[in-house]
Amino acid sequence: MEFSWLETRWARPFYLAFVFCLALGLLQAIKLYLRRQRLLRDLRPFPTPPTHWFFGHQKFIQDDNMEKLEEIIEKYPRAFPLWIGPFQAFFYICDPDYAKTVLNRTDPKSQYVQKFLSPLIGKGLVALDGPKWFQHRRLLTPAFHFNILKAYIEVMTHSVKTMLDKWEKVCSTRDTTVEVYKHINLMSLDIIMKCTFSKETNCQTNSTHDPYEKAIFEVSRIVFQRLYSFLHHSDIIFKLSPQGHRFQKLNQVLYQYTDTIIQDRKKSLQTGVKQDNTQKRKYQDFLDIVLSAKDENGSSFSDTDVHSEVSTFLLAGHDSVAASISWVLYCLAQNPEHQERCREEVRGILGDGSSITWDQLGEMSYTTMCINETFRLIPAVPSISRDLSKPLTFPDGCTLPAGITVVLSIWGLHHNPAVWKNPKVFDPLRFSKENSDQRHPYAYLPFSAGSRNCIGQHFAIIECKVAVALTLLRFELASDHSRPPQLVRRVVLKSNNGVHIGRGKGNR
Numbered sequence: 001m002e003f004s005w006l007e008t009r010w011a012r013p014f015y016l017a018f019v020f021c022l023a024l025g026l027l028q029a030i031k032l033y034l035r036r037q038r039l040l041r042d043l044r045p046f047p048t049p050p051t052h053w054f055f056g057h058q059k060f061i062q063d064d065n066m067e068k069l070e071e072i073i074e075k076y077p078r079a080f081p082l083w084i085g086p087f088q089a090f091f092y093i094c095d096p097d098y099a100k101t102v103l104n105r106t107d108p109k110s111q112y113v114q115k116f117l118s119p120l121i122g123k124g125l126v127a128l129d130g131p132k133w134f135q136h137r138r139l140l141t142p143a144f145h146f147n148i149l150k151a152y153i154e155v156m157t158h159s160v161k162t163m164l165d166k167w168e169k170v171c172s173t174r175d176t177t178v179e180v181y182k183h184i185n186l187m188s189l190d191i192i193m194k195c196t197f198s199k200e201t202n203c204q205t206n207s208t209h210d211p212y213e214k215a216i217f218e219v220s221r222i223v224f225q226r227l228y229s230f231l232h233h234s235d236i237i238f239k240l241s242p243q244g245h246r247f248q249k250l251n252q253v254l255y256q257y258t259d260t261i262i263q264d265r266k267k268s269l270q271t272g273v274k275q276d277n278t279q280k281r282k283y284q285d286f287l288d289i290v291l292s293a294k295d296e297n298g299s300s301f302s303d304t305d306v307h308s309e310v311s312t313f314l315l316a317g318h319d320s321v322a323a324s325i326s327w328v329l330y331c332l333a334q335n336p337e338h339q340e341r342c343r344e345e346v347r348g349i350l351g352d353g354s355s356i357t358w359d360q361l362g363e364m365s366y367t368t369m370c371i372n373e374t375f376r377l378i379p380a381v382p383s384i385s386r387d388l389s390k391p392l393t394f395p396d397g398c399t400l401p402a403g404i405t406v407v408l409s410i411w412g413l414h415h416n417p418a419v420w421k422n423p424k425v426f427d428p429l430r431f432s433k434e435n436s437d438q439r440h441p442y443a444y445l446p447f448s449a450g451s452r453n454c455i456g457q458h459f460a461i462i463e464c465k466v467a468v469a470l471t472l473l474r475f476e477l478a479s480d481h482s483r484p485p486q487l488v489r490r491v492v493l494k495s496n497n498g499v500h501i502g503r504g505k506g507n508r
């Protein structure tokens, strides 16, 4: 009798390997099936926008269709699940009471977002959780003390003026329209480098910093696409994909940029040679604080911790501010009557704007209302997310079990017609004292709220006020209808084609 080929000695290992892989595949399939069933059961009480059984809402999310999101929010003004493929769902909330419930807890940041972002910013303050987060937050908070922020106003004024000089040149030699975002981004990078790292890079005039900025833009796109493409949630699949390769290359650019900042400071500390502006400083900058920080056992931050915090503050400290300032200028260009009121106010307070003080910034009430209204209409950070560590009950009695990823859609909250009357209309008076007093404290959250609110919010607001005030003194802004911005949802809300603003006819 003949032996079957499977029984020959050489075939056995292949046979066993095949059976092993099959069993693994089967186990994985059962796990995924059970996961889907569990999610379907947990999310059943919440109505879901129409979905495809396999792709879920992936296509809609990837399309960056903000109008569609607004339609969904109109229909589901409290919360709704969005499916990312067949086995993953995020629970979106856009209601102030729901937001309050989530932000008053201490659930960790969503593992997906953090995992995909961690090659970019490491485990810095944005990504940390638990006691280590508390320790870092306590140690880093003094870097944003009001007395330090006051000293930054002069630095900011100088950087904004450099940018406006560049705009003057562009407008005098070419057409009267400027793509402002890329200029503002470099200006914002210049400011964060000078304020938090006391580093003079001249990045606004020296184009060697462009690779860092370009890398940030592309990496954010890849992170976001990965987040909403369930196949790329697997590290192996992502790493083998062309996007994964590109991601690794870009990360090296970002890593190197941050490393140079740290090494330069360490060198100057070792050799005792102080940089020009270090000598002039009357305060410890952010880098001083990080490098000298000690935990309760007296140990310093590890090299990895230092790198993570520097890359976190470098990115968080300029990317979102740059987007916000460009959106404020865009909204003022779209609304000339509000623009003019702001200009009159700024002129009355600053005169020719040769210097700006802390108190003067506090007097700009109408300009502040316009800034707040822009932060509502186009929030630079459109959403934040948490993984529930224990079951959660909302004030209306609806519950979610532990393990669900909750996404607080700041965009959704700020565009919710159940919360804001005519949410698409730019109306700064929503932020007048009388109108603000009546508002739910969790209806407006551009910087989030609770213990994990934005540590740099006052820094951001000051920078925004300085930039807007000085721009209005020198430029009349007009909208460029031929190139409207194309909003793209990334970690930070940006325009894919930049923000084009024209120079109005008035001569400033």
Ligand code: HEM
Binding pocket: 109, 125, 126, 127, 137, 312, 313, 316, 317, 318, 320, 321, 324, 379, 380, 381, 384, 385, 445, 446, 447, 448, 451, 452, 453, 454, 455, 456, 457, 459, 460, 461
């Ligand atoms: C207009 C500009 C800005 C906006 C809209 C913004 C928005 C936010 C939001 C919504 C959060 C909460 C994130 C979450 O819970 O997942 C946050 C956290 C944070 N922001 Fe900002 N931010 C801005 C500017 C800045 C600046 C200038 C810095 C630093 C200089 C900064 C540093 C941080 C850090 C480190 C955190 C994490 C805080 C923690 O978890 O303890 N941000 N920001």
